Amino acid sequence: MKTQKLIKLSILLIFIPFSLSSFIPINNFLLNCGSNTNASIFNRLFIGDSTKQDSIFLSSHKSISLTNQNPSSNLPTLYQTARIFTNNGGTYKFILRKNGTLFARFHFSSFKGHGFDLKDANFSVFVGGKLVLRNFNFHFKISSNNNNDDDDVIIKEFILKVVSNFVEIVFRPVNDSCFGFVNAIEVFSVPEDFVVDYGARFIGPYGVVEYKNLSNQVLETIHRINVGGLKLTPFNDTLWRTWIPDKEFLVFKDSVKTVVSTHTPNYQKGGATREIVPDNVYMTAQEMNRNQSILASKFNITWNFPVENGGVRHLVRLHFCDIVSPSLNLLYFNVYINRYSAYKDVDLSSLTFHTLASPIYVDFVVDSNDSGVIQISVGPSDLSSSMRINAILNGAEIMKFVNVTDLDxxxxxxxxxxxxxxxxxxxxxxxxxxxxxxxxxxxxxxxxKKLKQRTVESVGWTPLGVFGGSSLSRMSEGYFGLNKIPFVDIKLATNNFDKSLIIGAGGFGMVYKGVLKDNVKVAVKRGMPGSRQGLPEFQSEITILSKIRHRHLVSLVGFCEENSEMILVYEYVEKGPLRNHLYGSEGFEPLSWKRRLEICIGAARGLHYLHTGFTQGIIHRDIKSTNILLDENYVAKVADFGLSRSGPCIDETHVSTNVKGSFGYLDPEYFRRQQLTDKSDVYSFGVVLFEVLCARHAVDPQLDREQVNLAEWSLKWQKKGMLERIIDPYLVGKINESSLKKFSETAEKCLAEYGVDRPSMGDVLWNLEYSLQLQESDQEVNEIIHENRPRSIRIERDYDNNIYSDISATKVFSQLMHREGR
Incomplete structure (x- = not known):
C-alpha cells in the first residue's frame, strides 16, 4: 500500500509544471574550485575558479589545484577537482552588485591525489569576516545532517546578511601542518523577505515571546524536510535546495496519513512564496491517521530531529497549507516544540485571509536541550468539532544559529x-x-552613629518563583487599592471552590462566584494549579488593573498567590457577559436597540479611557462580547486584561509583539505585520458592533462558507446597502433608519483593512452617542406627533455626568450636542 502511494507521488511530481525562472538572483556566483573548466549540475553552470573573472578574485599564499586521479563514476564532474589551501590559507573575494541576504553553500567531496587525502583536512571557514565553520574536517558528517544521499559529499549551507559591496570567503588551516579544501562554492542573493526581523516566536519554559533582529543572525541549515512527500532535488527548487522525506524522523509512523494535492497552491500576498518553499512541499502533508483503532482518542503527530545539544539556539520554520479541508474554518490545531506550547488554536483559514489551500509559514526560535533532538508535534485543538479533529504539517526547516566569531x-x-x-x-x-x-x-x-534608613522596595515586576515569595509578596496591602487576600478567605468565599458556583471558564482557569467576609460579592478567577502558562496573564492583570479605576472597566478587588496559587478577585458583575444576552440564551430577555447602544457606548468609554488615560495608553488585545460584562443596571464593563499591553511611546507608531487575540476578532493587519496599535482594539470592537446588531457569533463554522466570518459577511451586506436583511430579527422595525445608518457606518470604518483608516475610540464613542440620539429623538418625535405636544424637546441622559441638552426638533440631528466630540 505504501509502495503504491509512493509510485503515485512520483508520477505526480513528474507532471507538475515548475516555474523555476520566476526568481533570478541579483548576485549569482557558482565556482568549480581547483579547475580551469566548467562543470554542470542540476542545469546550473559552475565556472572554473582558475579562469579569470572580473567580479571574483582568488588570493592565496599557496593554493593547489587538485584533480582526482581515480574519478568515481557515481559522482558528478563538480566533485572531481578541489582547491587546496596550505599555510596561511586563501581567500575568495566576490564583488556584489547589491548587498543583502545571501546563501553561501560549500561542497566538500573527499578523494586522494598528489600526497593529499582530503579526509585528513582540518580548517576553518569565514564568510564576510564571520566564522561559520570551526575546525572543520570530513568526519563532521557523522554528527551533521547532510541532506545528501552520497556518503562522499558534504554540503554546508549558510544564510547571512552582508552590508558591504563585497564578501570575502576565507579558508584557514588549523595549523601549519594542516590544510583546507573546497570542491565548489555557491554565493547568491535570496529575496529580501526571506528572513524578516518581526514575527518569530521564541519558545521556552516561560511561554512565548517575540524574537527580534532575526535577519542579523548567521544561520546554518541542519534539516530541510518535505513532510508527506518524496525527496526534492535542487532541480525542483527555485533556490536549488534539497528537501528530504520525513518518515525517518516520525516517532510513531502509524499516527500519520499522507495527503497529496494535484492543485498548485493558492499563493497570497503576505504569505509564503515559491522562493520560501517550492510548490511540491505545499502539495503534500501528513495529517492525523484517524483510521487506526489504536488511535481512537486525541493524539499528536510527533517528529524528532537530531541536532547539536547543550542549549544551541535554532530557527524552526514550519510550513502549512490546508489541502485536507473541504471548506474554510474547519481545521484547528496546536503546535508544540520540545513539548512547549508554541502556537495554540492555529486556524489556517484566518491566517491566510480565508483562502483555502493557501501556503503560510511560521518561524519559531528554540534552544536545544540535552536530549540532542528538537521535537516538533502537531495535535488537535479544543476548538475542533468532534467530526473535524485533525492536525497537519507540510514542511519543516531547522537552522542553527552560528555562534559568530570575528575573523580579526x-x-x-x-x-x-x-x-x-x-x-x-x-x-x-x-x-x-x-x-x-x-x-x-x-x-x-x-x-x-549610623542613621536608620527606610528601604523602599521596587514595585517593578520580577518573575514569580513557584507562585510564592515573589515581588507580589512584597506589595503592601491596599497598594493602588488592591488587597492581598489570604487563600483561606478565598476558599471560604467560594465554599472551597464549589463546582456549583462556577460562572465561567477560560484559558487562565475557572471563574467562581463568591462572597467575602464583608458580604461583598466577587468573581474569583483561579489559575490552573501547577501551570506556568497563566503567569504572564496573572502579572498583566495586576499591573494593568492596579493602575486604573473607571466605571466601564471591571475592578480588581485583590489577588492571592499562596500555596502555588494564582488567584484574581474581581468585583462581581451581576448579569454576566454581553454574549449571553445576544443569542437568546435561556433566562435572558432580548435586548432593545436602545439598550444595545447604551452597552456599546459604555464599552467604548472604557476602551477610550484605556487608550488615552495614560502616557503610553493601554491596548486591550482581546476585545470580544465575552469580555464585556453587564451589571444589574446593564452598565457595560470591559474585562479580562490578561493579554493587555502598554501602547507605543510618544516617538513610536506601534509596539512589535507576538500576536495575541481571539479568532474572528483579531485585527488582520496586526497579524500580518506583528505590529500592535490601539487601532487593533478598534477593529475588534467593530466586530462586536456587528455582533450586537446581528446577534450571531463572530465565527460560526456551521454556517455556509460565505457566512462563517461575521466581519466579512456583514461588510458584504453593508456595502450593498442591504444590512437590514441580516440584523437580529428581534430588532426588525424597531431601529430608526438614521440610527442604523450611523451605527453601521461606524462599524464599517472600524473594520477598515488598514489601521490608519480606522477611527479612534474617541471618534467611535462620539458616533455611537450620535446614533443613540437619533434613536431617542425619533421616539420622542413620534410621541410629540401622537400626543400633539409642543415641538420643544428636552433630551436627558446621564453618561458619566455628560451635559444635559435642550434642543428643538429641527436641531435633533445636530452632531454638536456634547462637549466631548472630536
Missing part, C-alpha cells in the same frame, strides 16, 4: 592574550588601591 579576533588571538594580561595587571593595581582607600575610610567612620 581569530587572527590576532596572541595579541589579544597579551592585551588581556596587561589590562588585568592594571585593573588589579587599581582594585588594590581602592581597597586600601576604603580601609582607611572605614576606620575614620567607625564609632559614628
Amino acid at each position: 579576533s581569530h587572527v590576532s588571538s596572541q595579541k589579544t592574550r597579551f592585551l588581556l594580561v596587561l589590562v588585568c595587571s592594571i585593573v588589579g593595581g587599581i582594585v588594590i588601591l581602592v581597597l586600601v582607600i576604603a580601609f582607611f575610610l572605614v576606620r575614620l567612620s567607625r564609632g559614628k
Whole structure:
C-alpha cells in the first residue's frame, strides 16, 4: 500500500509544471574550485575558479589545484577537482552588485591525489569576516545532517546578511601542518523577505515571546524536510535546495496519513512564496491517521530531529497549507516544540485571509536541550468539532544559529592574550588601591552613629518563583487599592471552590462566584494549579488593573498567590457577559436597540479611557462580547486584561509583539505585520458592533462558507446597502433608519483593512452617542406627533455626568450636542 502511494507521488511530481525562472538572483556566483573548466549540475553552470573573472578574485599564499586521479563514476564532474589551501590559507573575494541576504553553500567531496587525502583536512571557514565553520574536517558528517544521499559529499549551507559591496570567503588551516579544501562554492542573493526581523516566536519554559533582529543572525541549515512527500532535488527548487522525506524522523509512523494535492497552491500576498518553499512541499502533508483503532482518542503527530545539544539556539520554520479541508474554518490545531506550547488554536483559514489551500509559514526560535533532538508535534485543538479533529504539517526547516566569531579576533588571538594580561595587571593595581582607600575610610567612620534608613522596595515586576515569595509578596496591602487576600478567605468565599458556583471558564482557569467576609460579592478567577502558562496573564492583570479605576472597566478587588496559587478577585458583575444576552440564551430577555447602544457606548468609554488615560495608553488585545460584562443596571464593563499591553511611546507608531487575540476578532493587519496599535482594539470592537446588531457569533463554522466570518459577511451586506436583511430579527422595525445608518457606518470604518483608516475610540464613542440620539429623538418625535405636544424637546441622559441638552426638533440631528466630540 505504501509502495503504491509512493509510485503515485512520483508520477505526480513528474507532471507538475515548475516555474523555476520566476526568481533570478541579483548576485549569482557558482565556482568549480581547483579547475580551469566548467562543470554542470542540476542545469546550473559552475565556472572554473582558475579562469579569470572580473567580479571574483582568488588570493592565496599557496593554493593547489587538485584533480582526482581515480574519478568515481557515481559522482558528478563538480566533485572531481578541489582547491587546496596550505599555510596561511586563501581567500575568495566576490564583488556584489547589491548587498543583502545571501546563501553561501560549500561542497566538500573527499578523494586522494598528489600526497593529499582530503579526509585528513582540518580548517576553518569565514564568510564576510564571520566564522561559520570551526575546525572543520570530513568526519563532521557523522554528527551533521547532510541532506545528501552520497556518503562522499558534504554540503554546508549558510544564510547571512552582508552590508558591504563585497564578501570575502576565507579558508584557514588549523595549523601549519594542516590544510583546507573546497570542491565548489555557491554565493547568491535570496529575496529580501526571506528572513524578516518581526514575527518569530521564541519558545521556552516561560511561554512565548517575540524574537527580534532575526535577519542579523548567521544561520546554518541542519534539516530541510518535505513532510508527506518524496525527496526534492535542487532541480525542483527555485533556490536549488534539497528537501528530504520525513518518515525517518516520525516517532510513531502509524499516527500519520499522507495527503497529496494535484492543485498548485493558492499563493497570497503576505504569505509564503515559491522562493520560501517550492510548490511540491505545499502539495503534500501528513495529517492525523484517524483510521487506526489504536488511535481512537486525541493524539499528536510527533517528529524528532537530531541536532547539536547543550542549549544551541535554532530557527524552526514550519510550513502549512490546508489541502485536507473541504471548506474554510474547519481545521484547528496546536503546535508544540520540545513539548512547549508554541502556537495554540492555529486556524489556517484566518491566517491566510480565508483562502483555502493557501501556503503560510511560521518561524519559531528554540534552544536545544540535552536530549540532542528538537521535537516538533502537531495535535488537535479544543476548538475542533468532534467530526473535524485533525492536525497537519507540510514542511519543516531547522537552522542553527552560528555562534559568530570575528575573523580579526581569530587572527590576532596572541595579541589579544597579551592585551588581556596587561589590562588585568592594571585593573588589579587599581582594585588594590581602592581597597586600601576604603580601609582607611572605614576606620575614620567607625564609632559614628549610623542613621536608620527606610528601604523602599521596587514595585517593578520580577518573575514569580513557584507562585510564592515573589515581588507580589512584597506589595503592601491596599497598594493602588488592591488587597492581598489570604487563600483561606478565598476558599471560604467560594465554599472551597464549589463546582456549583462556577460562572465561567477560560484559558487562565475557572471563574467562581463568591462572597467575602464583608458580604461583598466577587468573581474569583483561579489559575490552573501547577501551570506556568497563566503567569504572564496573572502579572498583566495586576499591573494593568492596579493602575486604573473607571466605571466601564471591571475592578480588581485583590489577588492571592499562596500555596502555588494564582488567584484574581474581581468585583462581581451581576448579569454576566454581553454574549449571553445576544443569542437568546435561556433566562435572558432580548435586548432593545436602545439598550444595545447604551452597552456599546459604555464599552467604548472604557476602551477610550484605556487608550488615552495614560502616557503610553493601554491596548486591550482581546476585545470580544465575552469580555464585556453587564451589571444589574446593564452598565457595560470591559474585562479580562490578561493579554493587555502598554501602547507605543510618544516617538513610536506601534509596539512589535507576538500576536495575541481571539479568532474572528483579531485585527488582520496586526497579524500580518506583528505590529500592535490601539487601532487593533478598534477593529475588534467593530466586530462586536456587528455582533450586537446581528446577534450571531463572530465565527460560526456551521454556517455556509460565505457566512462563517461575521466581519466579512456583514461588510458584504453593508456595502450593498442591504444590512437590514441580516440584523437580529428581534430588532426588525424597531431601529430608526438614521440610527442604523450611523451605527453601521461606524462599524464599517472600524473594520477598515488598514489601521490608519480606522477611527479612534474617541471618534467611535462620539458616533455611537450620535446614533443613540437619533434613536431617542425619533421616539420622542413620534410621541410629540401622537400626543400633539409642543415641538420643544428636552433630551436627558446621564453618561458619566455628560451635559444635559435642550434642543428643538429641527436641531435633533445636530452632531454638536456634547462637549466631548472630536
